[in-house]
Amino acid sequence: MSQPHRSIYEAATACKQCLQQIAELSGLSALAHDEWSHKRLADFNLWISGSGALAKHSLDERLAAQPEVRKVLINVLCLLEVFLGQCQTGEDEVTVPAIGRCTSNDLSESMNGVETIINQLVRISVAIHRSGNAARLDRADQTYKxxxxxxxxxxxxxxxxxxxxxxxxxxxxxxxxxxxxxxxxxxxxxxxxxxxxxxxxxxxxxxxxxxxxxxxxxxxxxxxxxxxx
Incomplete structure (x- = not known):
């Protein structure tokens, strides 16, 4: 990763591109075992759809008044990109035998890191959604007569x-x-x-x-x- 991303949109786009490359090029590597790469791409696409990270009215826009939360999401996405880069680097060194899953420790840790980060993104987005709903209801109730x-x-x-x-x-x-x-x-x-x-x-x-x-x-x-x- 050459430069830190300035927005959630940029960071999410970079992660999606990495996941697409891994899914397309993993072939018979460890990342293709049990369709791991395609499942992680599907998980990430679901997060994008649910959070609105790449939507017209983007997550960046909705979090404009919450810069710290926005920064946290960007950092988490940057960390995901790092793990994905490690997966791309390590996949050429490991293949899957006919029975069972065989990976190096480094690649296995990177794959676990990808899964953990995607789960964290989902939890953060749920928390943002709930807090946003509560704030909107409070604003509405303040004008109620x-x-x-x-x-x-x-x-x-x-x-x-x-x-x-x-x-x-x-x-x-x-x-x-x-x-x-x-x-x-x-x-x-x-x-x-x-x-x-x-x-x-x-x-x-x-x-x-x-x-x-x-x-x-x-x-x-x-x-x-x-x-x-």
Whole structure:
């Protein structure tokens, strides 16, 4: 590895290229035994897909406000690239006999290192995803105001009230639908509040996504309209 990578995108691309080369060129070497190289490439591609490391809205972009986390991921990917380089260097020295798996200690350690690092990438990405979800929910809850969802609240109160009526009351038809809060239990009101908050979170996420898409479209058209030298 000549230079350290400046982004997750660069580091992930380099690792993917190494894995593709190993999968294509391993042939009858120890790395081809039990389809090891192809399985690791598949594992890494799954991580890329799940984390968005090479996506249009990349992991670098999403971690712009968390430089330390971004740096950790880059370092882990750089370490993976080192292990992959060691695998490429050592594979020519070891072949697999007809029975069993036979590798040198160095190559075996490098292969184990690749597997360990890919597992670490998965765990880190899961932690990032969970923390991101929690942060987004916190931001949404900070803007929550129940009176903005009064129509939905009245509808839910009405449904609960209707379900508490007896069959005789329903048949009589002369019903006074009083949906004031004092006519409901604390549990019922908490359930309604939970539904209102979920609705607010959904609308908040939808609004953020729309705004993000508009910003990206604006950037794209701005770059497209720039004069070429």
């Amino acid at each position: 129940a009176d903005r969802h009064s129509e939905l609240r009245d509808h839910l109160l009405l449904l609960i009230y209707a379900n508490t009526l007896s069959l005789q009351e329903k048949k009589a038809g002369n019903i006074n639908f009083d949906v004031s809060s004092q006519n409901f239990t604390e549990i019922q009101l908490r359930l309604i509040d939970g539904n209102l908050r979920r609705r607010h979170r959904y609308l908040y996420a939808q609004k953020r996504l729309k705004k993000y898409g508009e910003e990206k479209d604006s950037q794209f058209h701005g770059q497209k309209n720039q004069p070429k030298n």
